[in-house]
Amino acid sequence: MGNTEVNLKASSASKLAVDFRRDHKQILSQIISSYDSVIIRGYCRVRFTIININILHILALCLHGERRILDLWCGCCLFGLYFSMLHPDIAYCGHDMDSKRISMATYSAMCLGVHNTIFRCQDVRDLILNENFDAVMVINLMHHLDDNSKNSLLATCARHLASNGKLIIKDVTTHPFHKLVFT
Numbered sequence: 278m279g280n281t282e283v284n285l286k287a288s289s290a291s292k293l294a295v296d297f298r299r300d301h302k303q304i305l306s307q308i309i310s311s312y313d314s315v316i317i318r319g320y321c322r323v324r325f326t327i328i329n330i331n332i333l334h335i336l337a338l339c340l341h342g343e344r345r346i347l348d349l350w351c352g353c354c355l356f357g358l359y360f361s362m363l364h365p366d367i368a369y370c371g372h373d374m375d376s377k378r379i380s381m382a383t384y385s386a387m388c389l390g391v392h393n394t395i396f397r398c399q400d401v402r403d404l405i406l407n408e409n410f411d412a413v414m415v416i417n418l419m420h421h422l423d424d425n426s427k428n429s430l431l432a433t434c435a436r437h438l439a440s441n442g443k444l445i446i447k448d449v450t451t452h453p454f455h456k457l458v459f460t
């Protein structure tokens with residue numbers, strides 16, 4: 278391989294990285310602006326700022342190639358909307374027990390023109406699923422549940438994961454404290 282070809286490959290790789298950073302920032306700001314409430318927009322800005330951005334990228338990579346995604350306890354769905362916009366071919370299903378947050382997520386998805394999402398209002402401690410998923414995400418949830426609820430949740434997820442399906446669990450540490458407060 279000649280030097281010119283190597284240089285061309287390096288410059289197109291760095292262009293791809295720049296395009297990705299630009300797309301990624303644009304998606305995050307579109308999601309933030311789609312929320313109706315000024316408080317939620319402020320909250321999202323803080324969440325997207327304090328989350329280690331590499332974690333968002335790692336989660337997105339974990340979902341790569343998976344189609345039916347279940348997100349347990351999605352809140353107002355800022356991360357779910359990000360994954361759904363990044364991978365328009367996924368079918369994303371977000372659960373939360375707070376009907377206001379589910380309405381907010383539904384409204385934002387509608388404003389963003391994101392059609393690959395559905396939302397359900399359900400307590401994860403009484404989780405009933407009627408279908409299987411290729412990936413189940415449990416983000417910042419486990420530390421809120423007692424051991425019995427954790428066991429029963431994991432058993433339900435295992436029953437509803439497709440063969441070779443992925444269970445993706447991310448949780449928080451107790452420090453720094455300001456990050457814990459904002460999850």
Ligand SMILES: C[S@@+](CC[C@H](N)C(=O)[O-])C[C@H]1O[C@@H](n2cnc3c(N)ncnc32)[C@H](O)[C@@H]1O
Pocket residue numbers: 349350351352353355356372373374375378399400401402416417421459460
């Ligand atoms: C901080 S948000 C986390 C959302 C999202 N996973 C994230 O990390 O941004 C916490 C959400 O958990 C929901 N929640 C709390 N207990 C729950 C339960 N037992 N079942 C379902 N959702 C629950 C709350 O309604 C709230 O929307």
